[in-house]
Amino acid sequence: MGPLRISFIGAGNMAQALAKGLIASGVTQASNITAASPVADLHLLQQMQEMGCKVSHSNTAVTSSSVPLALLERTLGRGRRVVRGMPNTPALLQAGASVYCRGAWATDADAHLTHTLLSSVGDCYEVPEKFMNAVTALSGAGPAYAFLMIEALADGGVREGLPRALAIKLAAKTLLGGARMVLESDSHPGALKDAVCSPGGCTIAGVSALEGAGVRGALINAVTQATLRAQQLADVANTSSKNERRVTQDAVDNIVKVEN
Numbered sequence: 001m002g003p004l005r006i007s008f009i010g011a012g013n014m015a016q017a018l019a020k021g022l023i024a025s026g027v028t029q030a031s032n033i034t035a036a037s038p039v040a041d042l043h044l045l046q047q048m049q050e051m052g053c054k055v056s057h058s059n060t061a062v063t064s065s066s067v068p069l070a071l072l073e074r075t076l077g078r079g080r081r082v083v084r085g086m087p088n089t090p091a092l093l094q095a096g097a098s099v100y101c102r103g104a105w106a107t108d109a110d111a112h113l114t115h116t117l118l119s120s121v122g123d124c125y126e127v128p129e130k131f132m133n134a135v136t137a138l139s140g141a142g143p144a145y146a147f148l149m150i151e152a153l154a155d156g157g158v159r160e161g162l163p164r165a166l167a168i169k170l171a172a173k174t175l176l177g178g179a180r181m182v183l184e185s186d187s188h189p190g191a192l193k194d195a196v197c198s199p200g201g202c203t204i205a206g207v208s209a210l211e212g213a214g215v216r217g218a219l220i221n222a223v224t225q226a227t228l229r230a231q232q233l234a235d236v237a238n239t240s241s242k243n244e245r246r247v248t249q250d251a252v253d254n255i256v257k258v259e260n
């Protein structure tokens with residue numbers, strides 16, 4: 001197999017995070033990556049160029065929708081091999097959590113190649129397409145929830161007198177450490193939480209405040225609302241013929257084309 005040549009249509013946050021992660025993982029070299037984006041995005045293409053990637057303006061359509069496999073297949077034509085993926089931005093640090101699902105004509109080799117690419121930038125799972133909206137809402141959008149929580153926890157530390165920089169570091173490292181304990185132990189998150197709560201102590205006072213404010217319900221609802229939005233975007237793409245023409249182009253344009 002020759003070097004993996006990868007083309008991103010769009011050079012924004014997700015494309016740059018994936019490109020950096022893929023390069024750092026060694027799965028391909030920057031010179032084998034090409035990004036296409038509108039002229040208006042010159043600064044993004046310059047950033048890609050600084051990473052050593054090739055750039056192009058050849059694609060001018062604009063998109064903001066997630067696109068289901070069936071639409072991609074309908075657009076590209078019967079028999080076209082499509083794999084749909086949902087990465088997240090920690091791919092930048094090879095700490096991503098990605099999923100993919102294969103279209104009707106995708107082969108085992110296509111799935112294997114997708115798995116190789118996405119697992120080079122973090123964890124990767126194959127899922128049925130019916131999970132895609134929920135995955136988008138949980139792990140695709142999830143880094144934003146984590147950043148919001150880190151920022152808010154740091155605000156709490158600052159409110160209690162900690163310097164901002166220290167508070168942010170402590171908050172981020174605490175979430176990272178907690179996440180590692182969940183992933184690297186067999187314990188349920190609830191049991192790990194219980195182990196931090198000394199009887200009559202400080203933590204249970206804090207946990208009680210969180211429960212009283214409905215933080216648990218708010219997080220559940222965040223995933224539900226984001227899932228609904230993902231479904232809305234897919235519905236729009238599927239039902240509006242005008243939109244379909246636009247999204248059709250977007251769909252073709254948004255494929256991460258991988259050539260062996």
Ligand SMILES: NC(=O)C1=CN([C@@H]2O[C@H](COP(=O)(O)OP(=O)(O)OC[C@H]3O[C@@H](n4cnc5c(N)ncnc54)[C@H](OP(=O)(O)O)[C@@H]3O)[C@@H](O)[C@H]2O)C=CC1
Pocket residue numbers: 009010011012013014015036037038040041044059060061062063064065066086087088089140141249250253254
């Ligand atoms: N950001 C994230 O954390 C994640 C994003 N994604 C997905 O990644 C995709 C990109 O999102 P994100 O990186 O956040 O968006 P950004 O806005 O950061 O980047 C997208 C870039 O692509 C350009 N673009 C849009 N359509 C086209 C096109 N048809 N041809 C060429 N360039 C195009 C846009 O140009 P312009 O600004 O001129 O419109 C923009 O600069 C979306 O489908 C999103 O759902 C998935 C998981 C996580």
Ligand SMILES: O=C(O)[C@@H]1CCC=N1
Pocket residue numbers: 136137140141
């Ligand atoms: O906000 C969005 O729609 C995209 C998908 C998941 C993360 N970013």
